[in-house]
Amino acid sequence: MTKLENSTMERPFHREHRSTVGTFTSDNPRIVCRSVDVYYGEKHAVQNINIDVGRHQVIALIGPSGCGKSTFLRCLNRMNDTIPDCRVTGDISMDGIAINGPEVDVVPLRAQVGMVFQKPNPFPKSIFENVAYGPRIHGLASNPSDLEEIVENSLRRAGLWEEVKDRLPQPGTGLSGGQQQRLCIARTIAVNPEVILMDEPCSALDPIATAKIEQLIDELRALYTIVIVTHSMQQAARVSQRTAFFHLGHLIEVGETAQVFTNPQHQLTEEYITGRFG
């Protein structure tokens, strides 16, 4: 992926206009990003991103492969820390508190900003343990019955309870792909985060499982702020209120989803959503 990005960045293509168009600010922002740059060693992977993430909103990040949308997403819960040579600069704050500094403790941050990955990655433990692990390490349950309640509620909210309530002690890896992904969502919301990051959560799933997850995202919006990276423009149009279009490490355009898809301001956005490249 990074290799591809590198080769496309070398091309003298669309170099002319690189500042974001559209309204990148939000009236009621939960996360505020200003001048965010990400470097992988020498490579400038994400350049000068300014964007707000609104409260109880779903914001979709779209763009061609290797455009830096996943890299940017991983800045929001500091998962880029785990990659050697990766450097993130700029100001990112959540509810007015800076989260990008080296002095910030990532453990409470990641408890507040949960993440669902591209490939379903349940722990190779029981279904119950998968959901109970987060509350347990953070000490959210004071006794076993509390924990059971959290697990049940999380599985219910993830729409998985009816399917797994009789097989909680069985391994989570034995579920189908769509069920596994909903288990991962249940695991994330069990910690009761404020923001959920989703990195192409449906890319490994069939259309029926995808529809279930999309419906779930819509329901979760009432409680959480959601940032979703997706390759499917239909999905972005269906689930999000705002959409941000990335290209070659730049944030090209951001705005209300309806407006971005029906009346894009930037030529690149139009070409991408009409399928002329990407």
Next chain:
Amino acid sequence: MSDSSHQPLSRGHTHDIVMAGLAKRRSAEKRFRLFGLASIVAGLIFLLVLFVSIIGNGYSAFTYSNVALDITFDQAVIDPEGHRNPGTLAAADYDTLWKASLEKLFPDVTGRQQKRALNAFMGFSADKRLKDMVIGDPSLIGTTKTIWLPVDDTIDMLIKGKLGKEEELNERHLLDQAWIKTLQDQNRIRSSFNREFFTNGDSREPEAAGIWGAVTGSALTLLITIGLSLPIGIAAAIYLEEFAPRNRWTDLIEVNINNLAAVPSIVFGLLGLAVFINFFGLPRSSPLVGGLVLTLMTLPVIIIAARSALKSVPPSVREAALGIGASPVQMVFDHVLPLAVPGIMTGAIIGTARALGESAPLLMIGMVAFIVDIPKTFTSAATVLPVQIYLWADSPERAFNERTSAAIMVLLAFLMIMNGFAVYVRRRYERRW
């Protein structure tokens, strides 16, 4: 590429090409399978030869010949003063008792040479058995009883037919053979389980030499080795793999760990001698020092195996754990380590099996000494199974020959029990996922 060079192939054409090469592919496949099968068969044959030769040589050491003698516990010999003082009882000449009994059985033995031969029919073990009986039950004194007593080790060899065919025996052995025949005709000779072999320590007398001292020494040494190398090795592997920054220092450490794994084991023995015994003044020949030396030798193997096991845990598991806010330590101990346990156990098996079979470094720290007592603590003098095998293989007495093979069998059994335990642990963790 021009269009003319890229003519579309008809379906039939492709099919012909594939079919033409198919025989070659098939024969290559068959050849490879044959090679594989042949190497497995060769391996099995070697294993079979090894087992047959060791077991064939050593199984007879598990039994020992006893002779039934009518022993008169003569008060005048054992306790002339009649005080039943344990000191007196222990110091008495018990050989007089069985010698008298033998003389009664063979009244026609008169010559000095022949008498000496008859007096060597039994040995040290017979004395000890009589002494233990009398001390255990002093009321025996004054009675006469038929008692099974172990014969001398040369006689045992003769009975087992291990001194060669009749025509190869010397005059002395022929004499012994005749007596054995007489005793056998009277049903006075039987062979029984050789308990002494499993309960005694080493001895210069093969009949009294046992493996238990070496087994205990090996167990104590391995306890130290496993107790130190497993936690230290796994901790080092986890730190290097999960926490240490990648820089010149960690590269240097990695290279040196790989080098250490290839260092000849005797070098570790020299190091142990210089550091643990000469510098720190730890007791020589002790399982403590032996265990420390073997720990140094085993550590690189365990670290390398544990690191590769940790490396093979899928990154998605780490991301999942970190993603819900697990600290790095929680990630490692709750998720990564359990998945790496099977791989780590494999490394631990290889490392400790090598440590168990190692003798060279232990020679350097004095575990080659002749030690009769069963070691009781980590600091008492001890030897280990491979060194015991080496010592016995070096001894001239014929009876040590079968004991050497028997000791090898004990070592192999020890190894199998240990490996069986490690395999059990590995399976248990593998089944969980």
